[in-house]
Amino acid sequence: MTKTIIIGSGIAGLASAIRMARLGHSVELFEATDRIGGKIAERRFGEFRFDAGPSLLTLPELVLELLDEDLRFQVNRLDVITNYFWEDSTQLKAWNDVEKLSQEIGDNLGVSPEKVKSYLMKSATVYDLTADLFIFGSFHRLKNLLNRKSLKTLLNIGKLKAFKTLHQFNSEELEHPKLVQLFDRYATYNGSNPYQTPATLSVISHLEHNLGAYIPENGMFQITDSLVRQAERLGVSFHLNELVMKVEHSGGKVRGVHTGNGFYEADVVISDVDVHHFYSKLMPDARRLAKVEKEERSSSALIFYWGLNGTFPELDVHNIFFSDHYKEEFRHLFNLKTAHSDPTVYIYISSKYNKSDAPEGGENWFVMVNAPADMGQNWDGLIPQVRQHILGKLERMLKKPLSGKIVAEEILSPPEIWKLTGSVNGSLYGSSSNSRYASFNRHPNFRKDIRGLYFVGGSVHPGGGIPLCLSSAKIVEGLVCEQFQKK
Numbered sequence: 001m002t003k004t005i006i007i008g009s010g011i012a013g014l015a016s017a018i019r020m021a022r023l024g025h026s027v028e029l030f031e032a033t034d035r036i037g038g039k040i041a042e043r044r045f046g047e048f049r050f051d052a053g054p055s056l057l058t059l060p061e062l063v064l065e066l067l068d069e070d071l072r073f074q075v076n077r078l079d080v081i082t083n084y085f086w087e088d089s090t091q092l093k094a095w096n097d098v099e100k101l102s103q104e105i106g107d108n109l110g111v112s113p114e115k116v117k118s119y120l121m122k123s124a125t126v127y128d129l130t131a132d133l134f135i136f137g138s139f140h141r142l143k144n145l146l147n148r149k150s151l152k153t154l155l156n157i158g159k160l161k162a163f164k165t166l167h168q169f170n171s172e173e174l175e176h177p178k179l180v181q182l183f184d185r186y187a188t189y190n191g192s193n194p195y196q197t198p199a200t201l202s203v204i205s206h207l208e209h210n211l212g213a214y215i216p217e218n219g220m221f222q223i224t225d226s227l228v229r230q231a232e233r234l235g236v237s238f239h240l241n242e243l244v245m246k247v248e249h250s251g252g253k254v255r256g257v258h259t260g261n262g263f264y265e266a267d268v269v270i271s272d273v274d275v276h277h278f279y280s281k282l283m284p285d286a287r288r289l290a291k292v293e294k295e296e297r298s299s300s301a302l303i304f305y306w307g308l309n310g311t312f313p314e315l316d317v318h319n320i321f322f323s324d325h326y327k328e329e330f331r332h333l334f335n336l337k338t339a340h341s342d343p344t345v346y347i348y349i350s351s352k353y354n355k356s357d358a359p360e361g362g363e364n365w366f367v368m369v370n371a372p373a374d375m376g377q378n379w380d381g382l383i384p385q386v387r388q389h390i391l392g393k394l395e396r397m398l399k400k401p402l403s404g405k406i407v408a409e410e411i412l413s414p415p416e417i418w419k420l421t422g423s424v425n426g427s428l429y430g431s432s433s434n435s436r437y438a439s440f441n442r443h444p445n446f447r448k449d450i451r452g453l454y455f456v457g458g459s460v461h462p463g464g465g466i467p468l469c470l471s472s473a474k475i476v477e478g479l480v481c482e483q484f485q486k487k
């Protein structure tokens with residue numbers, strides 16, 4: 001029986017474990033911490049429950065296809081994806097329906113609904129042209145480049161808008177500064193800067209608006225929970241609190257992994273750890289590490305989990321309070337590596353649809369601002385400042401007192417994200433897409449020179465975010481099938 005070892009229990013590690021077990025492999029998964037799921041975690045304190053990491057699900061079918069019928073959970077399509085607020089009291093509901101969204105934008109910002117629909121059609125075209133090659137396939141294999149679809153992508157390279165930044169493209173297409181800001185925001189979905197990232201990233205707005213945004217019935221942690229149950233059912237054995245220290249290879253083949261408990265032999269090793277950590281610790285390689293370091297790290301986050309005594313009917317499940325100084329905010333994050341005094345604030349309130357996440361008369365606020373990658377900043381000094389800026393902004397924009405309503409609080413900072421998930425610098429998505437070549441420079445899902453060694457997760461091809469991580473596991477399944485059937 002083929003022996004497979006998975007390093008790391010993030011979503012891509014769990015998906016890989018399930019896929020390998022279904023291929024008939026004996027699968028062992030090693031997780032450094034005592035918690036399974038990596039970034040898709042939950043927190044409970046007082047009478048509150050919080051999804052600790054991701055809060056928005058697109059392409060839910062990529063999770064559901066991993067589960068047996070009886071383990072599949074209900075995913076709900078939200079009516080309103082996000083409630084947007086600006087300092088001048090403008091508000092906008094981003095309906096989960098292109099017609100309603102375009103009308104809302106027309107009514108509130110005076111931009112023609114046709115313009116919005118045309119923008120979303122263009123982002124759909126970018127998706128159609130890129131998805132097979134850049135999201136669901138590996139362009140690192142020659143055979144994937146030499147087919148009709150890839151040729152079509154190359155022939156339509158102009159439509160991919162790779163030579164403009166997302167902000168330039170949005171400014172040309174959408175004109176109204178608030179609408180430009182709204183669609184610029186999608187750069188942050190993979191930790192990038194809209195003033196630098198190529199306009200190809202407009203595909204993200206296609207996923208959210210054309211294909212739809214979802215939430216699992218019991219919150220995001222249900223994803224981890226269900227995948228673990230599926231993996232256990234398929235016989236995957238979990239080693240928690242067991243840090244992999246080294247990956248062994250010789251003669252062009254992977255041999256296994258070393259942990260504090262000894263050596264475990266394997267035919268296949270799939271790494272779901274940050275590829276930076278992989279080449280600095282698990283298989284030290286200065287040349288490959290330098291290549292990883294050439295791409296700027298993605299941004300991190302500073303999150304305040306607030307248990308509130310009080311309810312806010314003007315808020316929805318997802319809410320954004322925009323900075324009035326968006327360009328400056330990104331200059332602070334990526335150039336100055338610090339926080340701006342007027343941050344864009346994201347609030348996710350799962351108790352709006354799942355009442356049991358907060359006590360009667362209360363709400364659970366996951367309050368997040370983008371933060372620079374951890375470079376050793378003085379976080380003890382920065383965190384109270386950011387907290388004050390957030391409270392000031394929310395009280396000003398909501399025109400209500402807030403701080404007195406916070407009855408329970410926990411904080412997650414970039415250094416803690418690094419410590420809890422092994423993501424170097426606390427970056428949420430590995431490297432950013434701040435350069436035109438970022439997707440080409442992301443580490444492939446395999447090594448040509450080491451048979452049996454594969455890579456999944458947010459720091460390798462095709463990139464970060466739940467759907468892309470799941471895609472990496474699917475790509476690896478295909479590669480394992482090819483390589484191990486060839487023998």
Ligand SMILES: Cc1cc2nc3c(=O)[nH]c(=O)nc-3n(C[C@H](O)[C@H](O)[C@H](O)COP(=O)(O)OP(=O)(O)OC[C@H]3O[C@@H](n4cnc5c(N)ncnc54)[C@H](O)[C@@H]3O)c2cc1C
Nearest residue numbers: 008010011012032038039054055056244422457458465466
């Ligand atoms: C705050 C936040 C908000 C986000 N919001 C969204 C969102 O709304 N939608 C979305 O799609 N995505 C979102 N993301 C991104 C998404 O969560 C990640 O891209 C994805 O979960 C990463 O999964 P992964 O498979 O790369 O592994 P990770 O979740 O990074 O897990 C890696 C695991 O490997 C373990 N590990 C590391 N080193 C070792 C070792 N040497 N030995 C053994 N184990 C090791 C770690 O302990 C960890 O458990 C968000 C992320 C964060 C943090």
